[in-house]
Amino acid sequence: MSAELLRTLCYFLTGGFLIFLAITITRDNFRSRLNRVTGAMLFFAGLGPLFMALGSVLAQSATAPLGFEASPVYKLRHLWEFFFPLLLLFSCLFPFDRLSRAGYRYIRLAIFLPPLMHSVIVLFFDQLSSALDIFHVDPGDEGLSSLVVQPLATLFSWLKLTLNVLRGYERSIFAVISIAYVVAAGYFLESGRKRVTNPKILTQTRWVLTGTRIGLGLYLVAQLGWMLAPRLFSEGVTSSLLVTALLAGSGLFIFATIRHQFLDVQMVFRQSFVNTITSALLVGVYIVMVVQSRAIVASMFGVEAELVSYGFIILLLLFFQPINNWVDDLIRSMFMRTRTDHRNVIERFSRQVISLFDPTQLRQTIEETLKTTLLVNRVYFILYDDSITEYAMLPSDDHPRRVVIDRQDLMLRGINLLDAPTYYRSLTDYSPGSDLATMLETRGVRMVLPMKDADHLLGFVALTEKAAGYRYSSEDLNLLGVLSNQMVSALTNARLYVESLERTRLQEEINMARQIQLDLLPSNPPTIDCSTICARSTPSRTVGGDFYDFIKIDGDRLGVVIADASGKGMPAALMITQTQAMIRSEVNNGTPIASMLKNVNQQLAATTSAEKYVTLFYGELDTRRGTFHYANAGHNYPILARSDGTIELLKTGGLIIGALPHMEYDEDTVTLGPDDMLVLFTDGLSEAMDENEVEYGEDRLRQLVCNHRNQKAHEIMETMLNDVRSHDPTSPPRDDTTIVALKMNGTISAHE
Amino acid sequence: MKLTDREQDGVVVLEPKGKIMGGPDATLLHDKLYEFIQQGRTKVVIDLSRIEWMNSTGLGILIQGYTTLRNSDGQLKLAKVTDKIQSLLTITKLVSVFDAYDTVEDAIASFN
Numbered sequence: 001m002s003a004e005l006l007r008t009l010c011y012f013l014t015g016g017f018l019i020f021l022a023i024t025i026t027r028d029n030f031r032s033r034l035n036r037v038t039g040a041m042l043f044f045a046g047l048g049p050l051f052m053a054l055g056s057v058l059a060q061s062a063t064a065p066l067g068f069e070a071s072p073v074y075k076l077r078h079l080w081e082f083f084f085p086l087l088l089l090f091s092c093l094f095p096f097d098r099l100s101r102a103g104y105r106y107i108r109l110a111i112f113l114p115p116l117m118h119s120v121i122v123l124f125f126d127q128l129s130s131a132l133d134i135f136h137v138d139p140g141d142e143g144l145s146s147l148v149v150q151p152l153a154t155l156f157s158w159l160k161l162t163l164n165v166l167r168g169y170e171r172s173i174f175a176v177i178s179i180a181y182v183v184a185a186g187y188f189l190e191s192g193r194k195r196v197t198n199p200k201i202l203t204q205t206r207w208v209l210t211g212t213r214i215g216l217g218l219y220l221v222a223q224l225g226w227m228l229a230p231r232l233f234s235e236g237v238t239s240s241l242l243v244t245a246l247l248a249g250s251g252l253f254i255f256a257t258i259r260h261q262f263l264d265v266q267m268v269f270r271q272s273f274v275n276t277i278t279s280a281l282l283v284g285v286y287i288v289m290v291v292q293s294r295a296i297v298a299s300m301f302g303v304e305a306e307l308v309s310y311g312f313i314i315l316l317l318l319f320f321q322p323i324n325n326w327v328d329d330l331i332r333s334m335f336m337r338t339r340t341d342h343r344n345v346i347e348r349f350s351r352q353v354i355s356l357f358d359p360t361q362l363r364q365t366i367e368e369t370l371k372t373t374l375l376v377n378r379v380y381f382i383l384y385d386d387s388i389t390e391y392a393m394l395p396s397d398d399h400p401r402r403v404v405i406d407r408q409d410l411m412l413r414g415i416n417l418l419d420a421p422t423y424y425r426s427l428t429d430y431s432p433g434s435d436l437a438t439m440l441e442t443r444g445v446r447m448v449l450p451m452k453d454a455d456h457l458l459g460f461v462a463l464t465e466k467a468a469g470y471r472y473s474s475e476d477l478n479l480l481g482v483l484s485n486q487m488v489s490a491l492t493n494a495r496l497y498v499e500s501l502e503r504t505r506l507q508e509e510i511n512m513a514r515q516i517q518l519d520l521l522p523s524n525p526p527t528i529d530c531s532t533i534c535a536r537s538t539p540s541r542t543v544g545g546d547f548y549d550f551i552k553i554d555g556d557r558l559g560v561v562i563a564d565a566s567g568k569g570m571p572a573a574l575m576i577t578q579t580q581a582m583i584r585s586e587v588n589n590g591t592p593i594a595s596m597l598k599n600v601n602q603q604l605a606a607t608t609s610a611e612k613y614v615t616l617f618y619g620e621l622d623t624r625r626g627t628f629h630y631a632n633a634g635h636n637y638p639i640l641a642r643s644d645g646t647i648e649l650l651k652t653g654g655l656i657i658g659a660l661p662h663m664e665y666d667e668d669t670v671t672l673g674p675d676d677m678l679v680l681f682t683d684g685l686s687e688a689m690d691e692n693e694v695e696y697g698e699d700r701l702r703q704l705v706c707n708h709r710n711q712k713a714h715e716i717m718e719t720m721l722n723d724v725r726s727h728d729p730t731s732p733p734r735d736d737t738t739i740v741a742l743k744m745n746g747t748i749s750a751h752e
Numbered sequence: 753m754k755l756t757d758r759e760q761d762g763v764v765v766l767e768p769k770g771k772i773m774g775g776p777d778a779t780l781l782h783d784k785l786y787e788f789i790q791q792g793r794t795k796v797v798i799d800l801s802r803i804e805w806m807n808s809t810g811l812g813i814l815i816q817g818y819t820t821l822r823n824s825d826g827q828l829k830l831a832k833v834t835d836k837i838q839s840l841l842t843i844t845k846l847v848s849v850f851d852a853y854d855t856v857e858d859a860i861a862s863f864n
Contacts, residue, residue, distance in 0.1 A: 566808040567774060610819035611778065611812030615844060634844035655845045659815045683808070693805075698839075735807075 004060060007240065011053035014247050017277070018046030021254060032471065034093045041086035042253070044079065045246050051077035052239050075123050081115035081174060084181035087212075091188035095196050095205050095467065098188075114177045118170060125167050132160040175223045182216045200372045201467045204256050211252025218245035278327050282320075289316060345373045346482050353490035357497040362490055363394070366461070369483070374476055375467040380443060382436075383459035386495075391459060393439065403439065411436040416457045418450040421480040423472075424462075447472060449484045451491065458491055510542045510570065517543050517573060520580060522550045528558055529623050530745045531672075532713045536721070537738040538684075544736035545572025546682045547580055551587045556624040559587050562635065562740050563616040563657075564682040571612070572736075579604065579614050579657065593618060593631045597654065597665040601633065604658035613659040617650070617680060621672070621742070628678065631667040633657045636683055639702050641709040643675035647702050676744045677709050677716060684737030685720065688728040696727045713743040753777045755784060763795045763860045764788055769802040772810030785817050794826020797859040801832035811840060818850065827851075831859040 019042070026039030055074065088111055092098045099108065121128070134156075166173060189212060193205045222241035225233035233241075289296070290313055297309040349369050356362045367379045381394045382405065391405045391412060405412055414430030424445050431437035440448075440462055447463040461484070466472065472480075517539075525533040535548045545568055551559035561583055565572040582603060586596040597618065604614065617638055619630030632638070634656030637649035654665035672678070681701070688696040701720065708719050717739050728734070754769045766784065788796065798814070806814075818828045830852040833841065841847045853859040 564808070566812045609816065611809070611816035613812060613815065615808075634846070636843060653845070655849065659812075659846075660819070660849065687807075 015050030044083040048080035085111040091185040207256035215249025543573040546736040546738040605661040680740040684735035774809035
């Protein structure tokens, strides 16, 4: 095989390859202008090598007529120069569309004039030349006709001269024009790249630019070399350089297309494209080998053995399938690792979002995914804000202010009805009078992605047009549908996480409140002469609405408080803390008991609503006199069990504290004898219920205390708690439970 | 708690049924009373015969109702108070605040 033949084959392959690529790109998305322009550009680029191959074949062919270069078909070879204006057009479309905006319509057509002229001159030089001769004027002819004809003849002779010059130097002239196109295209591509922000488009642009740079560089070297040093740059060298330039440029275009989804060519097409090329190459190699089998066998064995060459062919065919598969896999693994495959996107996205609980980070991931995989230019989030129970458009780079959306907004209600990603243009029915619609339109939104959890709209994502003007394909819509479902679960997870953090924090606060409450209760019952006291309080929740307190007034007197706020938990605890503080301050001021309750009631009634109240019992034990001076503000009657078995109830007092203002209270005094027992309790004990909702009851409690009146203070407390617990074993108790037990010593004797 | 109401001789008779406890019961009674006050009907009798049980919060609801009506120059009276509630009213000394009657008719008659 001569070098000439190899080169011809190379030209032919390059041309075919480019034209095939052109057809694939155009066919996959004919509606996209970028695809059309790129397709046309590659098509004309392919024509060049094809004609070079043709020329080379004809030149070598022994049977070719001399002067084949004048044949009409071969004259068409200059058509490939349309590649240059198309390259310029491409550079104006990618990565930014500069054409749609301004009215470059005529310029767009004008840039095709030079190659058109070139082709016309080459094709029709003879006809044009003779047509310009029609006004030939004989030197001796003078008259009227010559007056009209003369200027025309002069003009035409000038035109003919121009034509001759163009014809004579056509190659240099049009080479210079082509170089100008190339330089302009390079400039536009370069300046376009600087404006690219989308990371994926940036990668694509880099590959496309590298390809263009290599191609343009080689082209410049070939053309300038031919013009400046024609001896060095023979026809063969120049055309080889041109073909290499085209091959390098288009190769990197293809790499960008397949690996980085440059141009709107779908996955299926890109895959079949690679398969077609590999199969074609393999079949080509096989054909050569089969055709040459005889020669190969002859060179191996030194003889021509027809049978062996058949065997060789069969052997080759047996290996065809495995080799084809292997090459397939190899190329697939090289190209298809691309992360633009939608399955990969979904997998990667779900892997990322599952571990993201920070809503801001989550939104960034969503935005990045949409920008890199779908090449969306800008992404806006409109989310439901629990704290203000309104929807709000979150700040973005171009609109840094957060905008709250009226819940009655027509567009919002329209989007609420959606279940799947929807083109914004199909929502125009909801635009009239809608502020949201105005906002979306000024931001150039094209696509709306509702995120629904059951029937509740968590919000939606608004997408602008895709980069470089690509359309949203049906593949994209499917992907967006799956992504929005994933976003819903991710957003819900993030919200639950935040809520659980909040709950933990609240629980910690309540635990601290419990500690404060425990600290407010007397840590040890006071030791006093002539009696023993003990007390216990168990809240039904972490904090409770019961409290008891012992206040040492002087050496002989001890104040005893038990109280129960209505309700349970934190509200009750807050009220009880306030009451305790007020009681302590009144006792310290030495206020008489009835006035003290009146004051506390007045303050509490003024600061809380009527339904919040406290039942409270306050008594003062005077050890010297052996008396107990008390007032009962609506509290369960404390039980005084005399040593002889009689029961007295301490009822005197007045209304519960905090319900109504301006209340008066009475006070009373009882004398405590030896071995008398006084038990104070809250309704958590008397109202404990068994499984049949039967109350334990105050009567039973009184009887119990009476029966065990000989026990010590801490014993009677255990007895009561155990008996109530056997009635209602619920733990912790359903209601706050508090007991204070006071037992007089046997040796007590009243003074005076 | 379920709440029905009727009018007899210019007096609203409320008939709660079940248990009076906290939470939604409070809003229910409060909203009802507020509605009556808006309509200028401020004489109210609560028939407690079908109340099985009442806790401290339930009692708070009654006090709130009493206060609300009194602030609108109205009055809240109780009728057919069960033993359980009677003892609750006694302990808390609310017997001195609420007018309680054995029958609804007596309660209505007391307004005239």
